[in-house]
Amino acid sequence: xxxxxxxxxxxxxxxxxxxxxxxxxxxxxxxxxxxxxxxxxxxxxxxxxxxxxxxxxxxxxxxxxxxxxxxxxxxxxxxxxxxxxxxxxxxxxxxxxxxxxxxxxxxxxxxxxxxxxxxxxxxxxxxxxxxxxxxxxxxxxxxxxxxxxxxxxxxxxxxxxxxxxxxxxxxxxxxxxxxxxxxxxxxxxxxxxxxxxxxxxxxxxxxxxxxxxxxxxxxxxxxxxxxxxxxxxxxxxxxxxxxxxxxxxxxxxxxxxxxxxxxxxxxxxxxxxxxxxxxxxxxxxxxxxxxxxxxxxxxxxxxxxxxxxxxxxxx
Numbered sequence: 001x002x003x004x005x006x007x008x009x010x011x012x013x014x015x016x017x018x019x020x021x022x023x024x025x026x027x028x029x030x031x032x033x034x035x036x037x038x039x040x041x042x043x044x045x046x047x048x049x050x051x052x053x054x055x056x057x058x059x060x061x062x063x064x065x066x067x068x069x070x071x072x073x074x075x076x077x078x079x080x081x082x083x084x085x086x087x088x089x090x091x092x093x094x095x096x097x098x099x100x101x102x103x104x105x106x107x108x109x110x111x112x113x114x115x116x117x118x119x120x121x122x123x124x125x126x127x128x129x130x131x132x133x134x135x136x137x138x139x140x141x142x143x144x145x146x147x148x149x150x151x152x153x154x155x156x157x158x159x160x161x162x163x164x165x166x167x168x169x170x171x172x173x174x175x176x177x178x179x180x181x182x183x184x185x186x187x188x189x190x191x192x193x194x195x196x197x198x199x200x201x202x203x204x205x206x207x208x209x210x211x212x213x214x215x216x217x218x219x220x221x222x223x224x225x226x227x228x229x230x231x232x233x234x235x236x237x238x239x240x241x242x243x244x245x246x247x248x249x250x251x252x253x254x255x256x257x258x259x260x261x262x263x264x265x266x267x268x269x270x271x272x273x274x275x276x277x278x279x280x281x282x283x284x285x286x287x288x289x290x291x292x293x294x295x296x297x298x299x300x301x302x303x304x305x306x307x308x309x310x311x312x313x314x315x
Contacts, residue, residue, distance in 0.1 A: 017160075017163045017164045018164065019164060019165070019168035019169070019172075020164055021052055021054060021095065021096045021100065021164070021165065022054060022100075022157075022160050022161065022164055022165075023054030023055065023056045023057065024052055024054050027052050027095060028095055029094065029095060029096045029164060029165040029168060029169060030050075030092060030093060030094045030095055030096065030165075030168075030169050030172065031092070031093055031095065032090070032091070032092045032172050032176060033084065033090065033091045033092075034090040034091075034176055034179075034180075035088075035090075038088060038089075038090055038180065038183070039087075039088040040087065040088060040089060040295070040296075040299035040302075040303070041180050041181075041183070041184035041186055041187045041188060041299065041302055041303065041306075042087070042089040042090070042187070042188045042189075042190060042295055042298060042299050042302070043089065043090040043091070043092060043173075043176055043177060043180060043187065043188070043189050043190070044080045044083060044084055044089050044090070044091050044092070044190045044192055044295070045080075045091075045092040045093075045173060045189060045190070045191050045192065045249065046073070046076060046077045046080040046091075046092070046093045046094060046192045047094045047098075047103035047104055047169070047191065047193075047249060048071075048072060048073035048076070048094070048098050048102075048103070048104065048193055048194075049072060049073045049074070049075065049076050049077035049080075049093070049094070049194075050072070050094045050095045050096045050097040050098065050100075051068075051072065051095070051097060052095045052096065052097065053068065053097055053099070053100075054100070057097075057099060057100055060149055060150050060151065061099065061148055061149060061150070062146075062147060062148060062149065062150060063145060063148075066145060067099065067142060067145060067148050068097065068099055069277075069278065070142055070145070071097070071098045071099050071139055071142070072097065072098060073098075073192075073193050073194040074194060074269060074273060074277060074278065075272070075273065075279070075280055076192055076193065076194040076267060076272075077093050078272075078280060078284065079192065079267065079272060079284070079287055079288055079291055080093060080192050081093070082288040082292075083288055083291045083292045083295055086288070086292045087292050087295045087296055087299075089190075089295055089299075090176060090180065092169075092172065092173055092176065094165075094169060096165045098139065099138075099139060099148070100138075100161055100165065101137060101138060101161040101162070101165050101166050102135070102136070102137055102138070102139060103165070103166060103169050103170070103248075103249070104191075104193075104247040104248050104249050105130075105131070105135075105136055105137045105247065105248050106137070106248045106251075106252075107137065107162055107166060107167075108137075109128050109130065109131050109136050109137050109248065110131055110136045110137040110138065110158070111131045111132060111134070111136045111138075111140050114138060114140055114149070114152055114153055115152060115153050115154075115155055115158055116152040116153065116154055116155065117155075137158075137166075138153065138158065138161070170252060170253075173189075173249075173253060174252075174253060177189060177253060177260055181258070181259055181260055184303070184306065185259060185306045186259040186260075186261070186302055186303070186305065186306040187259070187260055187261070187302075188219075188223070188261040188262070188263070188298055188299075188302050189249075189250075189253055189254065189260070189261070189262040189263070190263060190265055190294075190295065190298075191246065191249045191250060191262065191263070191264045191265070192265055192267075192291075193244070193264060193265065193266045193267070194266065194267045194268070194269050194272075195210065195244065195266040195267070195268055195269065196268075196269060196277075197268055197269070197270050198239075198243070198268070205237055206237070207237050207238060207239035207268075208236055208237045208238075208267075208268040208270075208271055209231055209236050209237070209238050209239070209265065209266060209267050209268065209271075210238065210239045210240070210241070210242070210243070210244045210264075210265070210266040211224055211227045211228050211231070211238055211239070211240055211241070211263055211264070211265060212240075212241050212244050212245040212246035212250065212263065212264035212265075212266070213240075213241065213245070213246065213250070213254075213262075213263050213264075214241075214245055214246045214250050214251060214254065215241055215245055217250075217251075217254065218246060218250040218251070218253075218254025218255075218256070218261070218262040218263065219250075219254060219256060219261045219262055219263045220256050220261060220305075222301075222305075223261055223263070223298065223301060223302065223305075224240065224263060226297060226298060226301050227263060227265075227294060227297075227298060228240055230293065230294050230297045230298075231290065231294060234289075234290040234293060234294075235290075236290060244264065244266045245264075246262075246263070246264035247264075249262070249264070250262045250263070250264055259306070261302070265291070265294075267287060267291075270283075271283050271286075271287050272284040272287040
């Protein structure tokens with residue numbers, strides 16, 4: 001691994017590092033598929049399904065096989081890729097694993113006790129409750145498994161992961177959304193995740209998918225309502241914002257007042273994986289059908305809304 005890399009926006013002449021996974025010999029940190037002739041203004045992003053583990057990373061993990069499986073949104077990129085092919089949506093897929101750096105956490109959302117001093121940045125960093133619970137920028141622990149790592153990280157390692165994976169990913173995502181909004185007048189980000197099975201509450205069945213919109217901050221309420229209605233029409237049991245309302249991705253990129261809508265979609269892993277929750281299962285084709293129908297429905301609503309807005313502005 002290389003030494004400390006300068007932060008983006010640093011001194012003039014600073015070298016911009018490649019968007020590659022540290023320790024993986026040029027393996028891209030993510031790929032963006034966005035043809036010039038996109039048929040609809042929707043971008044599907046998959047930040048937590050990366051499966052390219054540097055050998056040095058797994059060597060430092062206490063239980064790499066178990067921890068990696070639990071940290072991943074296991075194979076949900078298969079859903080994203082199939083839906084993008086079917087609908088024509090743009091697609092951003094992270095290849096860097098969540099164990100290396102969590103793209104749905106802010107750069108300072110870190111349990112700094114994981115880092116050997118001197119810490120990166122100001123010493124007054126305060127970890128969020130989520131980071132203290134173990135799931136910060138670099139995950140530290142998992143329930144039932146305990147500590148994930150042998151020893152602390154060096155400060156330069158955190159900065160390298162930010163410089164080569166985290167910052168380039170969000171720069172690419174922000175630029176893609178801006179270009180799509182310029183083309184269409186509006187755009188929607190569908191941030192695709194997966195979740196373990198939820199426990200039912202009372203006499204009702206547990207939700208098998210969750211639409212998150214940061215409690216209305218990242219997406220127009222009518223679009224979130226359409227998403228929930230469409231999933232129910234497909235026979236799913238959707239929930240809204242509970243227990244997953246979205247994270248840093250929606251906070252950073254969702255901006256309804258600027259016609260950049262953003263929702264998070266959590267899919268229950270039992271719906272598309274096998275009984276061990278490791279490999280693709282028999283439910284995968286139906287999940288692809290349902291998410292493709294959701295994308296097409298949201299695209300219709302989005303473009304109709306943009307047309308109404310343009311007509312009002314013209315009048």
